[in-house]
Amino acid sequence: MLKLDNHPSGRHFLHIPGPSPVPSRVLRAISYQTIDHRGPEFGAFGLELLQKIRLLFKSDDPVIIYPASGTGAWEAALVNTLNPGDTVLMYESGHFAALWKRLAQRIGLNTEFISKPGLEGWRGGVDAKAIEERLKSDPDHLIKAVCVVHNETSTGVTSDIAAVRAAMDAANHPALLMVDTISGLGSANYEHSGWGVDVTVSGSQKGLMLPPGLSFNTISAKALAASKTATLPKAFWAWDEILEANQTGYFATTPATNLLYGLSEAIDMILGEGLDQVFARHQKLALACRAAVKAWGLEVLCQDPSVYSPVVTSVLVPESIDADALRKLIHEKYNLSLGTGLGKLKGKVFRIGHLGDCNELSLLAALSGCEMGLAAYGFTPKASGVVAAQNILM
Amino acid sequence: MLKLDNHPSGRHFLHIPGPSPVPSRVLRAISYQTIDHRGPEFGAFGLELLQKIRLLFKSDDPVIIYPASGTGAWEAALVNTLNPGDTVLMYESGHFAALWKRLAQRIGLNTEFISKPGLEGWRGGVDAKAIEERLKSDPDHLIKAVCVVHNETSTGVTSDIAAVRAAMDAANHPALLMVDTISGLGSANYEHSGWGVDVTVSGSQKGLMLPPGLSFNTISAKALAASKTATLPKAFWAWDEILEANQTGYFATTPATNLLYGLSEAIDMILGEGLDQVFARHQKLALACRAAVKAWGLEVLCQDPSVYSPVVTSVLVPESIDADALRKLIHEKYNLSLGTGLGKLKGKVFRIGHLGDCNELSLLAALSGCEMGLAAYGFTPKASGVVAAQNILM
Amino acid sequence: MLKLDNHPSGRHFLHIPGPSPVPSRVLRAISYQTIDHRGPEFGAFGLELLQKIRLLFKSDDPVIIYPASGTGAWEAALVNTLNPGDTVLMYESGHFAALWKRLAQRIGLNTEFISKPGLEGWRGGVDAKAIEERLKSDPDHLIKAVCVVHNETSTGVTSDIAAVRAAMDAANHPALLMVDTISGLGSANYEHSGWGVDVTVSGSQKGLMLPPGLSFNTISAKALAASKTATLPKAFWAWDEILEANQTGYFATTPATNLLYGLSEAIDMILGEGLDQVFARHQKLALACRAAVKAWGLEVLCQDPSVYSPVVTSVLVPESIDADALRKLIHEKYNLSLGTGLGKLKGKVFRIGHLGDCNELSLLAALSGCEMGLAAYGFTPKASGVVAAQNILM
Amino acid sequence: MLKLDNHPSGRHFLHIPGPSPVPSRVLRAISYQTIDHRGPEFGAFGLELLQKIRLLFKSDDPVIIYPASGTGAWEAALVNTLNPGDTVLMYESGHFAALWKRLAQRIGLNTEFISKPGLEGWRGGVDAKAIEERLKSDPDHLIKAVCVVHNETSTGVTSDIAAVRAAMDAANHPALLMVDTISGLGSANYEHSGWGVDVTVSGSQKGLMLPPGLSFNTISAKALAASKTATLPKAFWAWDEILEANQTGYFATTPATNLLYGLSEAIDMILGEGLDQVFARHQKLALACRAAVKAWGLEVLCQDPSVYSPVVTSVLVPESIDADALRKLIHEKYNLSLGTGLGKLKGKVFRIGHLGDCNELSLLAALSGCEMGLAAYGFTPKASGVVAAQNILM
8 A cells, every 4th residue: 555654643734835734524535436527427516516616716707627737727827818929927926926937938928027126026915016017118018918926825925916906907908917826715815706817827735625636727708808819839728628518517638537526525615614714714823823933033024914825924034044954853853844945035934834724723733843843953932932823813 | 425524624633532533544444445254365364463463462362352342341351251249359540440340240240449538549540559458358369350440541540550460469369450451552551461461451442543443352361261161141252252263363253344454554553653652652742741731720630640641631620610611612612622521520620632643743732722722711821831841842 | 554455456346245345435434533422523423323223224213323243232132131041032044043042042041942954944034933833832921032033144035024023923922022134234124113123133234334343222112121120231232321321412332433424324325225225126136146046057045935035145056066165266266255155054055145335237247256156166057147137137 | 525425325337448447445545645745755755656657658768747637748748849830640540549639730730640531540550551651751851750549549449559660660760759558558568668659648547547637758868859959838748847856756846646646556556466467457358348249249349350459349339229328328227337439439339448447347247237238228139248258258
């Protein structure tokens, strides 16, 4: 049997910002026998799933489900709507924004990146004003799409997407609005239709509490219209055949059946708890986590309280600490996995995930591990972060 | 599907002193398809299992595995070795000792109970001296068995079984020594052969990290000899046919096959970690738990540090607190299950299990829940128990 | 991980008359995390379970669920209702009837066994007339209980329990009627209340499609009344405390929680299909199986078509065949497990289980394996049993 | 819980040519908790997995594992190695060959399709001679790749890839050889290195006995060299970053962790049985299946015995039968799923999968269902296919 499944007792605490821990209820759903994806049971299952997933996106528009991980859905959003050499305006809010930009370049788009010097852009939300200004200086509408990240997993910042939409409207600019909420969906409020997003990109292994392997494009009528004439080459990602097959609950190519079982189950869990309750839970856990960080005498990377992420908190460590050495120590001593610093933040932060299948006691366990680890590393926390967090959670 | 498996996200923390949380590795083993318990695969499996389970008991003697819960194994120990009306000397160390005594009476034995007034006997270990004295006053050897509980789940006391053996030897008394280590096995050191125990009684749902449904009798040559002539009626519990069938790896009646899968897996986990490491882990967690209790300003029920249980800590609450109302509040607010006060302790204690699939962070999560619950109930802990526990665990 | 779970591909066909194959839906239910059996979720779960299980027995009376295998429930039926030395009238309808009798003797009852010479009694149903006559010759009502087996797993005979009841009524005899339907329940029609049974004994691993480890006593008011004064020693099996605890959905001793999950799920499956549909399915499969046996030129052990078992078919082999060698060959060549000949039938029959999670194609697969195995053994079937069975199943 | 997991008892027989039934051993592996794909356990796991998967392809070259289904791997093979407008020579051996061609066109390649009139090309293997001739008439080497399907799932034909290689060598043509063995790998012999294949495309849900969601590119040094300069846009599919990350056991983008658990387990199962044994088993089952078809008086679609597929048998039905209506009837009456006729074969064939977790008795069950279904549909089979198949399997 699976060699990995060979460790002694003692639960692992997975507090990276995704993949988040998969609830046993979802793991059980995934272990249901694979069925014929062209048979009648599948069609009924698919139809229901394709309807109820819209609720997660607060979307009146269809959701495309790819049997692929999130990077694929980034690519899909672009290749379905754009032409070779088109200009897309992206915003450097963190590492994943930078990766999406690199991907756009690789597939033949002209990317323009709004960046701020040093870490400045990584410590706050998307600057809607800057986007507005840039769009106003594009009278010929050469910019075809504005691409922003909703929840930046690398920094712990959740940007204000409604503000970006307002900025585009204020500039009276016809570009498509594409939003990556891979790590936000199901944890932070998100409104595909309400915010006027054209393509929402998401994935399974974060707030949806699933293993990686599914990703999503939620597409507005405007995006769909653009896809009719877009000429970037595409086949696997092409929306047209998928949408057609989805009408009867089926898929154009072989779907990742067992992960779809898990998706159905996870949606039921989230809707059963209630989206508002889920978001409130995340907000409270995040608040408690930040209280702990402050108690330790450390700094939360995000400097703007209005865009603190409910999903993940990035913690800046002093120069004297190598954040990755600290993470390794914590992993080995306390069986707790934390997120690494990515890109510009390598070695400078560790990230605490508090998303998905997380509650008060899981978070307090993780914070306990962090503060014991900090002490073991030689850094004496100013005060107990756990106690500070408890004060929030009570 | 199972309606119970229908709750929203957020992990439950099960910190009762058994059933302890079942590791997913064991749950997966249990979900392996049931096979023919008379087929060749089963025989090979059974032979290996019946050998390796001896290591858990540190036993050179055979272990009988019943497809039944622990109460059954209590009964089995008695009906296999005793005659109607025989006198057994038992020791009131807590609620489970009292239950075993009641069971002995129901099946027609004459029980003699060494008790101390009030809660005194419940707050310390078995008094070997008292046993020795009683045996010395039994020159005709009317007492046929001495029955003691190794780890009293109701009180959090782990008695010194070697001392009981020494007391019997000092009295030069031939009674059988029967020990219940239902909640001690696999968490606290136990030495069936080394301590000269005649019948060890145990169960699956504590340190063995299994669901309830299996129980054990480990039997010395002396106990086996007694069973040849013992006349209490017995059939399901009778050792003779089981031992005979066990010689080829099979069972006399239908075994609880899937729980045996889990048992095999759990033994592998425990031996993989190493018995000494497992015991040391439990001792450390228990020490941390008691430090938390003291920090809160509460009292550990057990008054003798030499017999603190590594498995469970019973916490005395002040008169102003109804321990069961407190437990209910903690369960509802923090998704944490704690043990109730049993028998004489009803409403007076809550019990924190720290056994089996438990590690530093699980315990700290549980302690966090306790101290937030105490505060929510209106009791202000003197200091943070979590911080006190962390200081032990670092 | 579990070493047994280490075989190459290719499904095993388990066609012994129990344990029957456990559906993956039930295995998944069993793998749900163990919960506190004294917590509020458990109480609600238990109450519902204890109600719905009555439907399986067609009982207005309560069902006791033991965390033990079937032999235990045999013992429980007797020790709860009888006194030492009481006479019970039993009927030798096969190997399990003989085992039950031996058990009754071991626990101190005086057993009287209605037997027929040689295999005669094993090839037909319980002779209600013989019971009636014996009871009529007991004017002092020394016989306290009549014990019969509903579905004899060793022979493939399902006796007429209503006829036994009628016989007892005709004799106007007050003995209790105890019936073992360990292998009949959930596969063959059974009516605890309708047939006036006093104690029904059953188990989990047959028609209920569960792993072994649960067993049942369903008890009439008359049996319950008898239990108030019965003096056979009992504790683990005692109904009184269990019934009291069951009133709020809990159990007197630790229940086999995870098997109860499976039980709940299996009941939902059976009631979802409908009891009548389940019974009709078994009848049809049994009919097809017997057609195959006849086509092969072999003899069905049961000689009375009115009591053919819908659960299992015992096949007599010619002298030239050692049935166990044949079973071994079939197991090795075709990955198919068949039941062995028990007691008087050792080496003379093999048994084909067609119960529980069985359907047309599973049965045809098993029959295919049997007939290929017969041929490989050197016996040329007269005609294709599979084709004969298909003709029934179409 | 998952609503699909809500059906009554009776096992479903999934005999479509993929997804094939997933063994419970693999389903259990998949249900292991998701871990940090950037943590140390994952790296060790990945390194081992990336090595052992080569054995399945008989490859000295690296295997790329995509978190995507098979269509994606088709696209990946092309975009990594070719330039916009490049000509690829493809061969119409069936429906999937036609789909691959359409995909190639959609991503901007110039496709040339060797086809035969009507169904001719669909009833035999790839005509290596025809490829050789075409290549010889391409002195300027405008053809950049030859793309063929190894096992055509739609027809039940397994083409001779070594012959295609020989044809290319005979033409002394430098085109890349790309082979789709999505449904052949792990069931039919395949030799990536031995046959000189440049890019092998495969997927998880056929011979590998996994759910859909993983696909593969195995790449020769020549293909890798081509990828350095190929200009078709690519990002998600790009080999460069994946290969780099794979060197330490990690992946460039988030891997489908839980499906990788299953992949590791499935490889262990296959290698545990032995590749040669696995292939021989499939050959024998296929031979038996064809014997059944002939016995029924029906025609196997494939007309060339040298290229019969060991994976799937397509059965031509007479004009009087609508193959899809027949499949529906069989599904409803006998809980058996068969493959539909695709493309040109719609309504004209049904397909019997005998791959992966399949053995003698599973196949005989499926054949039983087919022949009872044929009869129920009104077609009287000439003779019993099951009996004919048994004669092969004995």
